[in-house]
Amino acid sequence: MREECGVVGVVKHGTESHPVPASLQIYYALYALQHRGQESSGITVHNGKDPMTIKGMGLVPEVFDKNALLELKGRVGIGHVRYSTCGDSMIENCQPFIVKYKSGSVAIAHNGNLVNSLELRRKLESEGHLFVASSDTEVIAHLLVKELLKNPVIEAVSNVMKQLNGSYSLAIMIDDLLMAVRDPMGFKPLCVGSIDSGYVVASESVAIDTLNGKLIRDVKPGELVIFRDGGIESHQLFREPNSAHCVFEYVYFARPDSIIDGKLVYKVRERIGERLAKEHPVEADMVSPVPDSGITSAIGYSRQSDIIYEESLMKNRYIGRTFILPGQAMRETAVRLKMNTIGQNVRGRRIVLIDDSIVRGTTSRRIIDMIKNAGATEVHARIGSPPIVAPCYLGIDMASRDELIAAHKTIKGVEAVINADSLGYLSIEGLVESIGINRDDLCLGCLTGAYPVDIPGEKICQRRQLKLHEFQ
Amino acid sequence: MREECGVVGVVKHGTESHPVPASLQIYYALYALQHRGQESSGITVHNGKDPMTIKGMGLVPEVFDKNALLELKGRVGIGHVRYSTCGDSMIENCQPFIVKYKSGSVAIAHNGNLVNSLELRRKLESEGHLFVASSDTEVIAHLLVKELLKNPVIEAVSNVMKQLNGSYSLAIMIDDLLMAVRDPMGFKPLCVGSIDSGYVVASESVAIDTLNGKLIRDVKPGELVIFRDGGIESHQLFREPNSAHCVFEYVYFARPDSIIDGKLVYKVRERIGERLAKEHPVEADMVSPVPDSGITSAIGYSRQSDIIYEESLMKNRYIGRTFILPGQAMRETAVRLKMNTIGQNVRGRRIVLIDDSIVRGTTSRRIIDMIKNAGATEVHARIGSPPIVAPCYLGIDMASRDELIAAHKTIKGVEAVINADSLGYLSIEGLVESIGINRDDLCLGCLTGAYPVDIPGEKICQRRQLKLHEFQ
């Protein structure tokens, strides 16, 4: 399960030169969001005349050279880190995506996934539009420029949003005007903060923390935020009866120290652990996490169940791009390089093993086998999310329906495959209450098979079958 | 004086796998054209389904990794090497330039310079077109796709050519269909050859030689060549009364072993030297070239004048990307790193120094000073081209009019500036006769200030004031 992207935007007030340039602040913010994408990184700064960009394949420290970065002068800019599935990992897909048109330039950094991207692309192609990359972002850029040629900025953005179906949290620069947009259902996170003599917009609040800034609030679903004249303008372009925040940001993807839509991820995970202990109690000697994402929930489970917290697995902090030879033995080596069993802790003991989710089941199986081989007498798997029964179309790169083990097997079946002595998934209700957001305001598509937006061949949630309501 | 680019296209017959893949042959051909551009290199191959590209900043051996290159499978492809002026040397400008549109993909490699590029871009922008780079090639790609949406290939190309003003030698792939196009005046070279089980198109015939191929003929001005069904189709889309071949390809830019528009460059340079000896005889002890471009002409001068050929300057074959500190002494070091005087050869002697051209005069001055400091008693500069009095708008990156020394000074004035004991430029007539092509079929814009195409603010040659004549 791998997510797509992290976005950042920074604007500094006034025109005087700042001790820490915008480019450098974006660079630090991207560091804080590196967990959202490790494949490519990019920063675009506007110097009042032209956009200037550094981007490339690789982690933040690999892509940005100090001297080059300090050459990106300007008081406003956006940044992006990205993960993508194999095949379209080419340099052309690196973001920010910048286009020049009649009236100037548009730069976009995008987190999310459009459901109707291909459809929009075909339509644009049929109108003669040409594409150099394969990303959704290029589609959004084309639509936006098309609108900007006819309408003022706010109307243009509104008209583009009417056409987009799916998830999008965007940092946009139209020439040197910074804006932030979140889709009407607020799938992916986006928040605004104040920093010394300026503002920052970012996928997660940790990016604001890193700049020693202050989280102001989340960008609201359907909202366009414009950073202009030293202030923040809010334009609530769309107001849906309900939101559809992605639950997996809480379960797995976001950093625990981020606050997303008002909820501290750390606390959500702690509550997930506590709730799991109530829903699936078991007699055992110790509670252990699958590191790192299971740690906080394991602490919660331990606290609630009064079973001691003790680690079974230790993660190697230094695993980079390694290589292995073909063959089964080597695949096991690959797992052992990443994670090692603490034999003395597990020998002769009954273990509650907390993981955030099960996708294909293969990794779970390997880990449980490792722990049992190390001498554990029982391993009870407790999963901090309900069974994933359907694919995600909104921005989490999970797996196809074919690959999702819970789409094809009962819980007992999964239990057998992963070789657990018992298996307990968190209930949907448990997850919802742990997050602390109304069920109707969450996207549970992958857990229910019913999605908050219309996806060809999939069910739509009843409550969603309303037209998009335009606010302005 | 630095040129723009070199282009290549290769197609192999049939579908069977070839011992040497198209990608590798393009790679070797680009090596042979490396002198036409050292800034970026790129290869695009079409595998029957999709175009696949490797491109990047750097020389051919720096950009292409063996394994990656062999992954570019396909029987047809194009390649490009490029030099560009500072500022738009970004990765987005690397060629081939590839766009995807309604019906497939278009990849273009371009050598030349459009005079009306900005105008065309503005027009396309006003129709809603978006641009990601700043190259002429992107403009051509947009125009071509626009036409392809309405018309069959040949008509589409013809309609694009009607709009283009300037120089362009193109290798184009529409999906996996290879084509070559040369502008109606044939400014920049382009030729076609046969190779083992296929064809090659290239900026210069040396690329064909390198593949052990056979030069078939030049692409004619205004001609579209389509490589289809194992054969070559010729479509003479435009036929102008006259051509406008760039004289500086012969004087300086092309490799001496290339045959361009029927003339072996080596022979042209030899004749230039002989002619110079007739036009500007002088009593001297030896004839020396400024290496490498002056060598062949110096041999010609020596043969005609019966003054012995002897080298005064030796070039360092290994100069790469060096660095110097600021200051005058260091700039002189930079020159000495590239070229060294052979003191014993020049001491006490009167030297005829043959160079291909004078642009700003600063390098000439430094070289002549070096030779005099080494003990030469007289240095008589003989230049293998007439004074450059006007800028080039058609693809040679010379200098602005302000910087051109001959645009502002008499020959006597230039002589004084470069510290020569005498200075003789080749006459225009002498150059024309040395090339061996009718004067009316050459572009002499930079030598006369009158251009074969309409350039705002510049004079047009009388004979050219005809409308483009469409042939088909």
Next chain:
Amino acid sequence: MREECGVVGVVKHGTESHPVPASLQIYYALYALQHRGQESSGITVHNGKDPMTIKGMGLVPEVFDKNALLELKGRVGIGHVRYSTCGDSMIENCQPFIVKYKSGSVAIAHNGNLVNSLELRRKLESEGHLFVASSDTEVIAHLLVKELLKNPVIEAVSNVMKQLNGSYSLAIMIDDLLMAVRDPMGFKPLCVGSIDSGYVVASESVAIDTLNGKLIRDVKPGELVIFRDGGIESHQLFREPNSAHCVFEYVYFARPDSIIDGKLVYKVRERIGERLAKEHPVEADMVSPVPDSGITSAIGYSRQSDIIYEESLMKNRYIGRTFILPGQAMRETAVRLKMNTIGQNVRGRRIVLIDDSIVRGTTSRRIIDMIKNAGATEVHARIGSPPIVAPCYLGIDMASRDELIAAHKTIKGVEAVINADSLGYLSIEGLVESIGINRDDLCLGCLTGAYPVDIPGEKICQRRQLKLHEFQ
């Protein structure tokens, strides 16, 4: 506080080719030991005729290219990862260190620090020895070769050990004979394991785990282990009345999942936390670690004190080689990039903050300030080791005596400097009991100022003033 090195040796039985070559297994083992050194990496394999080496500056995945690594053919080899203080970080100091001499070659990988290195070097120099690097390892190599020229292997090693004063855990190849040596007091860890068709020797047992091997036992202090004829020979060359295992391997440096001298590091740290809770109880709302090294002790403290475990600080997993501008604000940015406060967890709360040690006090101050700025009402620092009052001469790169805050200040004084509401260090007795090894068998030099070996200008522990006792 930064350690020196990690060492590995691998030997495969027989001569048949193994599915996983020795070079690859050393590579994986070094991955598992990467925490012991991130500055340079190296592998030497002996092919029966010659030693072949790949080494360079950088992390394991940066130094070793797959193809190059698979070219290192041979059934026996050693490897090394290294950290070093600035100044001698040159390529010549990368290990393994290899020398050729009369009878063949010697390759050495060393973890530790010789106290009499300079003295030995001077002596060797006075005998005419030449040195190309500045490492202790080169000194050991010279001594060993000197002996090998006169004596058989075991006697040679014994004679070298008689001259060495300090810490050394060595993996040695004499031609293709693999050996492991640990100094007579066993300062630094070293252990032996069996793997599929062979043996492995490594600084920590996690390296054995990673190869799916089985820990056999620690190399004993003063022991020479020879891997010969498919078996293990033990030669107890020296037997001291007491050992002097480094306590900081348990406190801070080793991986928690390693077993060192029979003690699982994880358990030691847990006991440290429990003991801290007994020695320095405090009324508080939560116990938090400074990640990562404080985590296990914080869990122990929480369990013993019944104060809940809750995280205050989140570590960024992706911090690589970043850069900052000069200035105070930027140094704070550097800290925030590495660690972020979870504001909601700490606001209005009294926190017990568990850290492993205090060296200079500057980082502790910055972290406590961060937590207080985030709203914590009280921060009670509890340190998993006693005050560090003296430097380490035996292989931990701590700091000079001048820089050690506890060398100059009372505990109250340190408390004030780091801005803690209270400060409790673990007692020496508490540390010794947590480790579970007899106090006389531990090195407590940095905690007491009395060292187990004679160090000019420092006190020696009474019990140690015995001559080295040669066993054989």
Next chain:
Amino acid sequence: MREECGVVGVVKHGTESHPVPASLQIYYALYALQHRGQESSGITVHNGKDPMTIKGMGLVPEVFDKNALLELKGRVGIGHVRYSTCGDSMIENCQPFIVKYKSGSVAIAHNGNLVNSLELRRKLESEGHLFVASSDTEVIAHLLVKELLKNPVIEAVSNVMKQLNGSYSLAIMIDDLLMAVRDPMGFKPLCVGSIDSGYVVASESVAIDTLNGKLIRDVKPGELVIFRDGGIESHQLFREPNSAHCVFEYVYFARPDSIIDGKLVYKVRERIGERLAKEHPVEADMVSPVPDSGITSAIGYSRQSDIIYEESLMKNRYIGRTFILPGQAMRETAVRLKMNTIGQNVRGRRIVLIDDSIVRGTTSRRIIDMIKNAGATEVHARIGSPPIVAPCYLGIDMASRDELIAAHKTIKGVEAVINADSLGYLSIEGLVESIGINRDDLCLGCLTGAYPVDIPGEKICQRRQLKLHEFQ
């Protein structure tokens, strides 16, 4: 035929900081000597306290980063470029080679080849010396340090020289004292020049030219030059009745603009061409060189014979590290990438083709075939050196005796193999007279099979069977 190395040393007077640091001047000088070695590059500067070194595999511009280079502060330093045969191309063999010993440090840059290197190494090994690399330079360093421990500098150098048999031109730094040494027979070149506020020593005078310096004179065979107290001290340690200058420096290896032992290489090559025309006249239409090394001789041949000079082959100036697939066709591609025939120049013509030497004959065959395939009616090979009948033991990497075609075939036989219509080698007498140095002062070992030094299994020239005569 590939040579070993180029060496440089620079010393600046006084202690004031110089506008151009010594490190930078060494860097530029190495650029000028790059033709002498392209495999590795290194610079060592002494800052008055310690030697500091940057070295690595690659060309000069690849190894030295500007900022790192400017960090090499010091008024004295040495540099090295190196070629080596496969197998010992490891980083440890990169020069300068630096050792630290009792009294300080010694850094050596070496050009040449010791005949008794293995013998000396074995002797040193038997005395307990250890070696980390496989170069002759390490042997010289060990011998020198051994002597320096017993004797003052001059006597030490003298004593080392007594032991060395073979060729060596050395730049040495003992601490910060720069010295230059040339073996008693002066095999390889070495010269001294003055530069602005200092001195330079270098393998070839072009390095002095590049620094805008003045060639003072060659270092004499058997001379030690010490740069001390702002002056040059000469110590003629050995004086042999005869020298043994390598003839291939003139024929092939050195740059034409260098003056070696008083002879300008350019002039020697010109005379070689003239002499060849007298020794082997032929009726032909044109004289062509094999570029680049044959160019000057071809001009000389043309001048003497009155047959016009015209190029048949054009060299690609941009060939870097290319790769080819296995197979005959690809090997031909490799040749064509490097050199192209100018078809129009050769078609129907009888050509005198001037090359500097024939080693194996395979390249000559390929080139002559190419020219004939391009339409030449006759190709008459004229070689600027006599047949190479024996290997070089003194520093030119030619080939083994087995591979040398002239060691096994008559001239008629070689003619047939290379497919020439006639073949003429320069006579030994012709070569000697072209060089202009007494035959007894040249090394003709590879041409006669009799060497000026004793080489096991080879003949020695009669005149050499004198003992080394110590001068001082």
